[in-house]
Amino acid sequence: MTTAAARRTPLFEQHQELGAKVVPFAGWEMPVQYEGIREEHSAVRRHVGMFDVSHMGEVEVEGPGALAFLQRVLSNDVAGIEIGGAQYSCLCREDGGVLDDLFVYRLGGDRYLIVTNAANHEGDLAWFGRRSREFDVIVRDVADRYAMLAVQGPHARAVLGSALGIELPPRFHVNPVRVGRRPALACGTGYTGEDGVELLIDPEVAAPIWTELLDAGVVPCGLGARDTLRLEVCYPLHGNELSPERNPIEAGLGWCCKEQTGFLGAEAVARARAEGTAETLVAFRIEGQGIPREGNPVLHDGEPAGVVTSGTFAPSLELGAGMAYVRSELAEVGTEIEIDVRGKRRPARIASRPLYERRS
Numbered sequence: 469m470t471t472a473a474a475r476r477t478p479l480f481e482q483h484q485e486l487g488a489k490v491v492p493f494a495g496w497e498m499p500v501q502y503e504g505i506r507e508e509h510s511a512v513r514r515h516v517g518m519f520d521v522s523h524m525g526e527v528e529v530e531g532p533g534a535l536a537f538l539q540r541v542l543s544n545d546v547a548g549i550e551i552g553g554a555q556y557s558c559l560c561r562e563d564g565g566v567l568d569d570l571f572v573y574r575l576g577g578d579r580y581l582i583v584t585n586a587a588n589h590e591g592d593l594a595w596f597g598r599r600s601r602e603f604d605v606i607v608r609d610v611a612d613r614y615a616m617l618a619v620q621g622p623h624a625r626a627v628l629g630s631a632l633g634i635e636l637p638p639r640f641h642v643n644p645v646r647v648g649r650r651p652a653l654a655c656g657t658g659y660t661g662e663d664g665v666e667l668l669i670d671p672e673v674a675a676p677i678w679t680e681l682l683d684a685g686v687v688p689c690g691l692g693a694r695d696t697l698r699l700e701v702c703y704p705l706h707g708n709e710l711s712p713e714r715n716p717i718e719a720g721l722g723w724c725c726k727e728q729t730g731f732l733g734a735e736a737v738a739r740a741r742a743e744g745t746a747e748t749l750v751a752f753r754i755e756g757q758g759i760p761r762e763g764n765p766v767l768h769d770g771e772p773a774g775v776v777t778s779g780t781f782a783p784s785l786e787l788g789a790g791m792a793y794v795r796s797e798l799a800e801v802g803t804e805i806e807i808d809v810r811g812k813r814r815p816a817r818i819a820s821r822p823l824y825e826r827r828s
Contacts, residue, residue, distance in 0.1 A: 477496065483520065505696060516624045518681055519693075521694075522671070524611075528582075539729045543726065556569070557571075557724055564736030566706070575644070617674070619681065621660075632680070635654070639657075647667060652667060702821040704791075715740045747793040754807060754814050758788050
């Protein structure tokens, strides 16, 4: 039995030239680190770093029925997105399980672009395709049209504006621009907790733009730093915090679910909101030594209480931290728990989210 060869982004050769450690991820060969996760994490928190996220998927939805269709399949109120706006949303099953979490950008009156998670792209596309038949809408897979660079950090906008000379959008907005003399999109979104922009550009100009940003002092960062950054600000990751077996309410994403739109799964979400859920996603900090990892058991008074979904050493906090699903009665901030890290019980405490907040 053979397996499909892993895909490579348009920047694979650049990653090799920089000595990146490359690992398989969601069917792609992706850089996990260059100089080191702590160094790259710090670069994003203090200055500016960039991530090759060209493995993410893109779906274009267009037509007179685009709004009605998206209102049906996405959990948020798509009618609230102005032209040039962006919105976070969940893609749910009828039972409320989360198939994916994604961003929607409104590019025109009835034209939208959806960015999917790499591992879920084909499944999302098929889900959209099946449910678009009753609407006057065209659903296109446009992933091959884009390379994607996430430029993040407190100095990201200043560096990008100087290096590329493009008009950058405010947070949660998108601007059509030209990058490398090709049409592109500059999106005021990101996954690090820092300000910054995600650039969707022509794959043919990805390498020279990457080099131009390197020359401007932008630090290349891998998936390792992307994970520690998002975990410190408690952004969920599909496959860890989110899954088809989890409802958005127990994941703390009720804010992006507008049941009045009648989206698929709205009844299940409304029921979970009204009745509560058996488990709740929480953040926690290890008190003392120990680095938690996905799958570690959570204990309370010596009894099983939940499981860690994501855990790491948080560089900005200088301690072990993570997220976990625990019994809802234990979810109050300050609750003392233990994390079983390779057989050793490490004292921990439920913490408020986000774990890290930028100090002005």
